Amino acid sequence: MTTKTRLQLTLAIIKPDAVAQPHVIKYIKNLILSNNFLFVRSNMVRWRRSDAEQFYKEHEGRFFHNRLVTFMSSTHILAREDAISCWRKLMGPTKVFRTQYEDPDSIRGQFGLSDTRNCTHGSDSEESAAKEIHFFFPDFDIEKWYSEEELLFRQRKVTFDPKRDIHILDNTSPTRKEEPKITAS
Numbered sequence: 001m002t003t004k005t006r007l008q009l010t011l012a013i014i015k016p017d018a019v020a021q022p023h024v025i026k027y028i029k030n031l032i033l034s035n036n037f038l039f040v041r042s043n044m045v046r047w048r049r050s051d052a053e054q055f056y057k058e059h060e061g062r063f064f065h066n067r068l069v070t071f072m073s074s075t076h077i078l079a080r081e082d083a084i085s086c087w088r089k090l091m092g093p094t095k096v097f098r099t100q101y102e103d104p105d106s107i108r109g110q111f112g113l114s115d116t117r118n119c120t121h122g123s124d125s126e127e128s129a130a131k132e133i134h135f136f137f138p139d140f141d142i143e144k145w146y147s148e149e150e151l152l153f154r155q156r157k158v159t160f161d162p163k164r165d166i167h168i169l170d171n172t173s174p175t176r177k178e179e180p181k182i183t184a185s
Contacts (some may be wrong), residue, residue: 003029003129005081006042006081006146006150006154007038007079007080007081007083007127007150007153007154008034008079008080008081008082008084008126008129009015009040009077009078009083009142009145010077010078010079010084010087010122010123010129011075011076011077011078011088011121011122011123011132011133011136012032012075012076012077012078012082012120012122013044013073013074013075013076013120013121013131013152014028014029014074014075014076014120015073015117015118015121016073017113017119018107018111018119018120019073019074019139021111022117024111025074025169027122028107028111028119029091031034031090031107032076032078032079033160035080035090035115036080037062037079037080037083037086037087037088038079038080038153038158039076039078039079039160039165039166039167040076040077040078040079040145040149040153040166040167041076041077041137041140041166042074042075042076042164042165042166043074043075043136043137044073044074044075045073045074045075045136049084054135056145058139062139062174075136075137076165077133077137077140079150079153079178084122084123084124084125084126084129086161087122087123087126088122090106090107091106091107091108091118091119091122092106092107092108092109092112093106093108094115094118095115096108096109096112096114096118097115098114099112100112107119108120121166128147130142149169152169152170157169157170160172169172173175174178
């Protein structure tokens with residue numbers, strides 16, 4: 001099934017409070033897949049404090065800043081139609097106590113511990129998604145992905161590789177170089 005609307009990219013972070021529990025990380029990744037997200041890139045990140053402080057600079061001086069910069073872990077570029085709003089809905093509200101009552105089936109409602117240890121992070125706009133994607137995946141070229149791969153992802157000409165936690169282009173896609181055919185003479 002092919003859609004006409006281009007896919008949107010978002011950054012998804014699964015924080016160490018979730019990654020530390022193998023059953024939780026597996027559940028979250030399966031939930032992402034079952035909600036029609038495509039994993040464009042994935043990376044396990046061991047944060048240096050200086051990197052975390054740079055990423056959360058906008059929250060510097062707030063009481064929860066120290067908790068934000070002392071942990072993080074599994075980062076992903078996700079794609080689907082309306083990826084940003086869909087990922088934010090799947091995560092649930094930031095405030096875990098509120099989420100446990102308003103949206104108990106969301107990721108944060110099920111697994112969040114506090115407002116800063118709330119299992120996940122997601123971009124809140126296309127501008128922040130671009131900035132955050134570049135922060136975690138500096139070699140990823142968003143424009144190049146849209147011009148060379150987005151259509152193939154949208155047409156689902158990809159296969160999920162569970163060892164790498166990414167969707168890879170099928171061998172039949174036109175951007176893949178085919179092996180030369182050897183013929184007997």
